[in-house]
Amino acid sequence: MSAAILLLPVAMGVAVWFLAALDIAVGARSAGGRAGVRAAVVEPVRATARLVIGQRRTTLAADGLLRWAGIVSLIVAAMLAAAVVPLGERPLADLSVGVVWFNAMEVVAWAAVWLVGWGPNGALSLVGGYRFVAQGLSYELPHMFAIITAALAAGSLRITDIVDAQAGLWFVVLMPAAFVVYLLSAAAMAFWGPFDAPVARDTAGGAAAELSGVDRLLFAAGRRLLLVAAAAMAVPLFLGGGHGPWLPAWAWVGLKTAAVLVVLVWLRHRFPTIRMDRWAEISWVVLVPLTIVQALVVALVVLARGGL
Amino acid sequence: MDLTAALLRFTARVPHVLIVGVPGHPDLHLDVEEAVRLRGWPEATAPADTDVLIVAGRAGPELREVVDALWRQIPAPRVRVELADDATPADLEDTLATIPPRLADPQQARHEAAAAAAAASELADDQAADGAEHEHEHSGHDDGGHDQHGGRAAGGPGEGHDERRDGHGEPAHDGGLGDHTDHDHHGDHTGNQQTPDNSGVADESEHSAHGEHNGRHGEHHDENAGGHGGGHDHHHMDMPLPGGLSMADVADDRDGLALDVLHLPLGPVLPQWPTGLVVDVALQGDVITAATARVLDAGEAHPPDRAQVSAAVRDLDALARILAIAGWPGPATRARVLRDRLRRGEPVADLARLVRTVRRSKLLGLMLRGTASGASADVADLLEQRLVRIEARAAGTPVDDPERPGPADLGARLAGAEFAAARLLIAVLDPDIDGAVAATTTPGPGEEQR
Numbered sequence: 001m002s003a004a005i006l007l008l009p010v011a012m013g014v015a016v017w018f019l020a021a022l023d024i025a026v027g028a029r030s031a032g033g034r035a036g037v038r039a040a041v042v043e044p045v046r047a048t049a050r051l052v053i054g055q056r057r058t059t060l061a062a063d064g065l066l067r068w069a070g071i072v073s074l075i076v077a078a079m080l081a082a083a084v085v086p087l088g089e090r091p092l093a094d095l096s097v098g099v100v101w102f103n104a105m106e107v108v109a110w111a112a113v114w115l116v117g118w119g120p121n122g123a124l125s126l127v128g129g130y131r132f133v134a135q136g137l138s139y140e141l142p143h144m145f146a147i148i149t150a151a152l153a154a155g156s157l158r159i160t161d162i163v164d165a166q167a168g169l170w171f172v173v174l175m176p177a178a179f180v181v182y183l184l185s186a187a188a189m190a191f192w193g194p195f196d197a198p199v200a201r202d203t204a205g206g207a208a209a210e211l212s213g214v215d216r217l218l219f220a221a222g223r224r225l226l227l228v229a230a231a232a233m234a235v236p237l238f239l240g241g242g243h244g245p246w247l248p249a250w251a252w253v254g255l256k257t258a259a260v261l262v263v264l265v266w267l268r269h270r271f272p273t274i275r276m277d278r279w280a281e282i283s284w285v286v287l288v289p290l291t292i293v294q295a296l297v298v299a300l301v302v303l304a305r306g307g308l
Numbered sequence: 309m310d311l312t313a314a315l316l317r318f319t320a321r322v323p324h325v326l327i328v329g330v331p332g333h334p335d336l337h338l339d340v341e342e343a344v345r346l347r348g349w350p351e352a353t354a355p356a357d358t359d360v361l362i363v364a365g366r367a368g369p370e371l372r373e374v375v376d377a378l379w380r381q382i383p384a385p386r387v388r389v390e391l392a393d394d395a396t397p398a399d400l401e402d403t404l405a406t407i408p409p410r411l412a413d414p415q416q417a418r419h420e421a422a423a424a425a426a427a428a429s430e431l432a433d434d435q436a437a438d439g440a441e442h443e444h445e446h447s448g449h450d451d452g453g454h455d456q457h458g459g460r461a462a463g464g465p466g467e468g469h470d471e472r473r474d475g476h477g478e479p480a481h482d483g484g485l486g487d488h489t490d491h492d493h494h495g496d497h498t499g500n501q502q503t504p505d506n507s508g509v510a511d512e513s514e515h516s517a518h519g520e521h522n523g524r525h526g527e528h529h530d531e532n533a534g535g536h537g538g539g540h541d542h543h544h545m546d547m548p549l550p551g552g553l554s555m556a557d558v559a560d561d562r563d564g565l566a567l568d569v570l571h572l573p574l575g576p577v578l579p580q581w582p583t584g585l586v587v588d589v590a591l592q593g594d595v596i597t598a599a600t601a602r603v604l605d606a607g608e609a610h611p612p613d614r615a616q617v618s619a620a621v622r623d624l625d626a627l628a629r630i631l632a633i634a635g636w637p638g639p640a641t642r643a644r645v646l647r648d649r650l651r652r653g654e655p656v657a658d659l660a661r662l663v664r665t666v667r668r669s670k671l672l673g674l675m676l677r678g679t680a681s682g683a684s685a686d687v688a689d690l691l692e693q694r695l696v697r698i699e700a701r702a703a704g705t706p707v708d709d710p711e712r713p714g715p716a717d718l719g720a721r722l723a724g725a726e727f728a729a730a731r732l733l734i735a736v737l738d739p740d741i742d743g744a745v746a747a748t749t750t751p752g753p754g755e756e757q758r
Binding site: 027029030031032033043046049050052053054055056057058123124127130131193194196197200201202203204205209210211212213216269271272273274275277278 | 428
């Protein structure tokens with residue numbers, strides 16, 4: 001237990017580094033160039049060092065407390081969300097309502113980004129903040145139906161029960177639509193491309209526009225931690241958790257999480273930014289019915305198996 | 309050598325660069341963009357993200373003030389570079405080569421940190437002391453409206469304001485792009501506010517007591533404004549002032565609901581923004597209800613341009629900007645690479661592939677379609693027209709270059725657009741700033757010397 005408390009932040013940190021390196025490599029490829037392994041590994045370190053030694057700045061009439069509350073709660077929410085993900089056999093906290101807990105932590109990020117956008121008293125920063133709230137309203141409904149479908153199939157909100165239920169068949173096979181919707185919402189909850197409108201270039205960095213130095217570093221780290229937590233959660237929900245041949249459970253969790261991150265990085269560079277003034281309609285008119293039908297199908301399968 | 313010095317040297321190799329173009333010198337701007345890209349230095353999104361400020365040409369007086377204000381917002385370690393109008397690519401290389409050593413110098417970094425902090429606290433004082441000053445701090449904010457503003461405010465800025473120096477609150481310097489603060493208590497600094505020892509906090513509450521300093525978004529409700537004299541009529545105006553003052557009124561939005569109106573200048577320093585353009589917008593939520601565009605230093609005399617940018621290069625440049633604003637960095641970079649190759653007269657074989665990638669993206673089409681206000685062509689149509697021209701040129705067919713819209717035409721097209729759509733529209737329209745500058749032959753009042 002105590003080792004896990006230490007292990008989780010370290011594992012998350014390594015995953016963020018992997019994510020950043022992967023992002024540089026894939027980004028260079030999509031720009032028609034090539035980034036060497038060395039550059040991909042070193043540049044995240046350089047970017048971090050740059051922000052560590054960078055001067056912090058505040059803006060006029062800024063609300064520093066709210067801004068800090070936002071930055072800190074983004075990181076805390078990501079870590080607490082990851083706490084219910086089994087890294088091997090067991091998660092740090094095996095809550096009986098793990099799925100709900102994860103969902104609650106992810107919604108904390110809405111408030112966090114809104115506060116970070118509000119705090120500096122800047123118009124473009126605020127635009128970034130409310131773009132994320134709009135995004136939350138759009139992705140959250142299909143997202144909830146998607147994760148609740150996994151819980152439905154396992155008959156439990158406990159993450160370890162959901163993993164146990166996938167000993168035979170991974171849920172991604174049983175509920176492919178829910179898995180795809182979950183992947184989209186994983187990107188959307190971490191405002192990761194193509195859902196990166198809240199921090200997009202057209203608003204000069206949006207919610208992060210006024211952050212420099214350590215503030216900027218922590219905000220960027222919190223965002224990536226949240227993405228890693230969301231990617232890691234896809235593993236117990238849909239990809240069979242630690243189940244797999246030959247390797248120990250923790251290795252399977254790591255590998256599968258890395259695979260999900262690869263998909264998310266590919267998505268980011270493959271597609272342009274999705275704006276919510278266009279996506280909300282698709283999300284509610286297409287994805288919500290789709291996930292409801294998916295849940296219905298899964299419910300019928302569970303009934304046919306004699307569950308519930 | 310201590311750790312800081314080592315880290316400075318390590319990070320100075322890849323600085324983030326904010327390029328400020330000067331109207332009338334599009335060629336130099338492109339040179340700088342290319343040189344920065346070839347070095348692998350990322351372009352900064354905002355002053356907060358900047359290590360190196362490069363001014364591509366000799367700035368006129370209005371742009372000069374914007375650049376100075378920008379510089380105050382850039383955190384240390386930082387370097388500022390101002391290029392001459394006739395800087396050659398070789399000069400540029402020499403200048404860029406000096407940047408990493410300058411950034412890595414710990415002494416200079418400490419000096420810049422102190423300077424930035426001092427500018428910040430001085431700025432906070434100025435802001436508190438003289439609301440009329442506040443437009444200067446906004447990056448991207450034009451400062452040309454100073455005199456108009458002074459004309460309106462009883463007493464004008466500077467009179468009776470400068471003598472007031474508030475106590476030092478938290479050293480706070482101003483916000484960044486499009487940042488707006490709400491200290492626009494124009495000319496209402498009558499006696500009671502001139503006490504020299506107000507603390508920042510007291511100052512704040514005092515403003516609140518005036519009823520016009522209502523919170524954070526320029527939501528100045530004017531119910532209490534009556535007692536403050538002539539300076540307040542612009543609270544009742546619908547149009548933004550040229551000086552880029554941020555005031556908010558309440559007006560009906562497009563659904564007929566009362567919603568705050570925020571007056572905000574956009575530009576001239578935003579990512580992928582036309583050089584020297586400032587668009588004063590009235591925003592309700594993120595819908596632009598009214599917009600007027602202007603060009604910085606438009607009345608100034610400009611030295612003759614060294615080289616014009618060809619229409620073919622401009623089409624690719626516009627494509628790169630649209631893709632970057634649409635949040636598609638990979639293809640945007642590919643478009644820039646092709647643009648730079650075209651400028652050097654090198655072969656651009658990948659052109660057809662890029663055009664195909666852009667056309668094939670259904671998602672991009674979905675994001676660009678229907679982004680026009682009224683019946684005019686939307687961003688997707690305008691982009692398609694550019695793609696057709698790019699393809700035709702690649703095939704060797706002669707192409708008629710269409711008229712570029714002037715800045716004056718922009719305002720009407722932007723009204724009713726959402727913020728993101730307006731950014732795309734401006735990028736795809738590619739207004740002819742340099743033409744607008746060149747067209748003004750009247751010599752200006754002489755550029756300020758630094």
